[in-house]
Amino acid sequence: MDDAAVLKRRGYIMGINLGEGSYAKVKSAYSERLKFNVAVKIIDRKKAPTDFLEKFLPREIEILAMLNHRSIVKTYEIFETSDGKVYIVMELGVQGDLLEFIKTRGALHEDDARKKFHQLSSAIKYCHDLDVVHRDLKCENLLLDKDFNIKLSDFGFSKRCLRDDGGRIILSKTFCGSAAYAAPEVLQGIPYQPKVYDIWSLGVILYIMVCGSMPYDDSNIKKMLRIQKEHRVNFPRSKHLTGECKDLIYRMLQPDVNRRLHIDEILSHCWVQPKTRGLSSGAVNREGESSRSIEPSSISEHVSEKKSISKLEPQEQSRSQALSDTKPEEETVQMQVSHHSDAEGLAEQSLNKEAEEGDPPKSPEMQT
Structure with missing residues (x-):
């Protein structure tokens, strides 16, 4: 029986x-x-790899x-047929995804970004409170x-x-x-703390929301890692972002996992709270700690301004997008954003590998 009949x-x-x-x-449907x-996501067990069927799909x-x-996204129904197909019926995102939205309309104004980011952060808090981690947060x-x-x-x-016997994750x-x-x-x-990993991805997403570009160039992983570990974040000067917004992004993109914000700290940050204005928590200095003596406009020597606007450019061959950041009299830096969450598309970055088992796991290549 074909899918339509089922x-x-x-x-x-x-x-x-x-x-x-x-x-x-x-x-x-x-x-x-x-x-x-x-x-409706339809997964064919006969074509899926064993590690996906045994580990990722059940999870x-x-x-x-x-x-x-x-x-x-709401899940309305999950059922399986005798021929090994799994059907997951879910809420439809009628307005597409956030990446397409930003490509079409450009970077969001801070008020719109605040609303959407608060919704996302609330969803992550809900998950984290249940000890559920997403691990693939992206636009x-x-x-x-519809709204x-x-x-x-x-x-x-x-x-x-x-969790271990002491209650630690x-x-x-x-x-x-x-x-x-x-x-x-x-x-x-x-080995990493999964909830803390989600927070970094949230920081990247907020940066994309308000800047319309990627915070780091992932075409050279070694170079990107060096910049990340130095806790350097560059913001386009043309965006005129508030100090509070830059402060929040900077604290989420903290390479030290012990100092990266937790989800509750994100939701209580002055930028996320619409009625609270001013950097009451203090701007970050170059070590990433709060400092009330530093003005929001000069957060850190590591939080610098870019002089030109970054735009999202669509590519014809797939939904994987290049976010290009062009500086006057400088080369264009291409920043690839992968749409698929399967292992094939990330093999070159040595991601999606199972440290203990050795074989790279795969998940359904097309997600809703």
Whole structure:
């Protein structure tokens, strides 16, 4: 029985193809029960790699079934057929994803970015409070509903945190994500704190929201790592970002995992709170600590200004995008953003490798 017939029997009228990979595809469908369109991810067990079937798919299904938050894509139904196909029926992001939104409209004004970032941060707090980590936060995985509210999607690399006898979260050894959004500890291939990893990716996302470009050039991982470890963050001067906004980004893009913000600290930051103005927590100095004697406009010698605007340029061959940052009389720096979260697209960055097992895990190549 083909997919359309299977879905029809379950009360769904299959629509257009939204994406397709080697062992997973996403279709739109109309739900006769819900009376609106949904997205259906269809995974073919016969084509999927063993490590995905044994580890990542069970985790994703378990976590999707337990999540219920207004800023997380809803999962309406999960079922499997006798021929080995898994169908995950989810909320449809009718306005596309955040990357496409920024490509079309440019960087967001801080007020709009604040609203969307607060929605995303609330979703991450909800997950972290449940000891669930996402581990693949990026603009492509942030869908927009009809009112352009954020809906976090793609939990293909998510997991429940394990704790030791003392209640401490055990470090993760599965290195996954997209290079441009990956924290330096992950890029270096060392065991990492999964919740702290999510925070770095949040910092990259907020930077993209307000700047319209990537904070780091991931075409040269070694060079990018060096800049990250020096805690250098460059902001386009033309964006005229507030000191509070730059302060928050700087604190999330903290290479020292022991000093990187936690999700509760992000939500209580003065920039995220719309009624609180002024850097009450103090601007960051070059070591990243608070200092009330430093004005927001001169946060740090490591937080510098770029003189030109960075724009998002679409590429024809795929949804993977290049965020180009062009400086006058300087070469153009291409910054690749991977759309897919499967291992193939990240092999060159040595991500998505299982430290203990050796074989790179894969997740469904096309996510909603």
